[in-house]
Amino acid sequence: MAEGNYSVTPWEVKGKVDYDRLIIQFGTQKITDELRQEIRSIVGDMHPMLRREIFFSHRDLDLVLKDWKAGKGFFLYTGRAPSLGMHIGHMIPFIFTAWLQQKFGVNVYIEVTDDEKFMRNQDYTLDQTRQWALDNILDIIAAGFDPDKTFIFQDTEYIRNMYPLAIKIAKKLTFSEVKATFGLDVSSNIGIIFYPSLQIAPTMFERRRCLIPAGIDQDPYWRLQRDIAESLGYYKAAQIHSKFLPPLTGPEGKMSSSIPESAIYLSDDPKTVERKIMKYAFSGGQPTIELQKKLGANLDIDVPYQWLYYFFEEDDDRIRKIGEEYRSGKMLTGEIKQILVEKLNTFLERHRERREKAKELVKEFKYEGKLAVQMWQKIHE
Ligand code: TYM
Numbered sequence: 001m002a003e004g005n006y007s008v009t010p011w012e013v014k015g016k017v018d019y020d021r022l023i024i025q026f027g028t029q030k031i032t033d034e035l036r037q038e039i040r041s042i043v044g045d046m047h048p049m050l051r052r053e054i055f056f057s058h059r060d061l062d063l064v065l066k067d068w069k070a071g072k073g074f075f076l077y078t079g080r081a082p083s084l085g086m087h088i089g090h091m092i093p094f095i096f097t098a099w100l101q102q103k104f105g106v107n108v109y110i111e112v113t114d115d116e117k118f119m120r121n122q123d124y125t126l127d128q129t130r131q132w133a134l135d136n137i138l139d140i141i142a143a144g145f146d147p148d149k150t151f152i153f154q155d156t157e158y159i160r161n162m163y164p165l166a167i168k169i170a171k172k173l174t175f176s177e178v179k180a181t182f183g184l185d186v187s188s189n190i191g192i193i194f195y196p197s198l199q200i201a202p203t204m205f206e207r208r209r210c211l212i213p214a215g216i217d218q219d220p221y222w223r224l225q226r227d228i229a230e231s232l233g234y235y236k237a238a239q240i241h242s243k244f245l246p247p248l249t250g251p252e253g254k255m256s257s258s259i260p261e262s263a264i265y266l267s268d269d270p271k272t273v274e275r276k277i278m279k280y281a282f283s284g285g286q287p288t289i290e291l292q293k294k295l296g297a298n299l300d301i302d303v304p305y306q307w308l309y310y311f312f313e314e315d316d317d318r319i320r321k322i323g324e325e326y327r328s329g330k331m332l333t334g335e336i337k338q339i340l341v342e343k344l345n346t347f348l349e350r351h352r353e354r355r356e357k358a359k360e361l362v363k364e365f366k367y368e369g370k371l372a373v374q375m376w377q378k379i380h381e
Helices: 019-026 033-043 061-069 088-104 114-120 126-141 155-172 175-182 190-204 216-228 270-280 289-295 303-312 316-328 333-358 362-368 370-376
Strands: 006-008 055-059 074-080 108-112 150-154 209-215 238-242
Touching (some): 019 055, 019 216, 033 061, 061 209, 061 238, 074 190, 088 108, 088 126, 088 333, 114 190, 150 362, 155 216, 155 370, 175 190, 216 238, 270 333, 316 333
Parallel strands (some): 108 150, 209 238
16 A cells, blocks of 8 residues: 555555554554553553554454453454564564463464465475474464463464355455455465455454454455454454564664564574674764764664664663653764663573473464364364
8 A cells, every 4th residue: 555655565564654644544543542541440551562652553442442341351363474583573463462461361363374475475385484384483482472372373284173264254355355455466376365364264263352463564454354254243353553663774664574684583693683783773863973962863763762662671761861862962873772782682582581481382372272272173164
């Protein structure tokens, strides 16, 4: 969907996204302060990603909270198209989903689309995308999900249980709708044309409202879901959308696995992190120390500041102080980069410890945990 000089689709994000305008374009709702306070009043605190508005937009989040208060509950659903190595931006929806699960105690379904990735790229083999799925699942588990209330599944394994539901969804969607929504054409392979029904199916895993935390790039799937869900006897899916962590190289677009200098991978060692930040992190600071001291930095375009603000510096007083000092020129570019390097390395070290422990939990999440056992017994109709 091109608008102004940016565009946001499930395959790519280009330009500097105007998130307020995106809300109007996509027909979603801004998360108001009132809604944030309501969440706080229910769960007792507020995740920094909500407070700092990296999760900024929603559909029917108010209805989810209403259902919750009325004792009807809800469930969470999110997903990942596996690739060779996840980057830090990919962790945003999983960290936030795990927090929501901890606070509300609800079920979480995580779809790992080894099929989607295989069909979307001519160069990938199915063996590769399945292997990446297994690897990425370790990073996902490391976000901190409850093994008895979380089901992680790969499409190529769980398809038998989803297929009846998927074909009911598929029958409601026409090629022309899917074509227009995803920009496909007659040369697209037919797997990709059918695929949206598989991304929609998990929204109907329970007869309660489904809340999807994800980047706003996934929104086109949910628009199709909302057109057809009620006719199949399910709720329209609710969403809570995040902004994108900008690439290291500048404030435009999103961090992308396919451009190594734009991303910090979860597997990057401390030296690599330091080298990448020092060399590539796009700075809103001035070109010389003298000018920086005199004029200060532009925080709007400064990537190290934005990463700290959105993700890595949770302390409100500290981020305010960093912002003030850097904007006024008291802090230099090298200094803010060093703060980010330390924060990133601490995060990555902890992540890798959790990832190691995750190796023992894979079976629980995929097959043997309480929810997983129930799911393998179910054929979704
Ligand atoms: P995928 O693998 O492209 O992305 C996985 C999740 O990560 C989000 N994301 C980002 N968030 C913040 N900053 C970034 N730089 C960034 N890059 C990616 C995406 O928005 C997404 O939430 N088709 C899906 C897989 C899928 C799915 C789902 C995603 C299947 N079912 C349900 C969300 C919810 C995909 O290709 O995601």
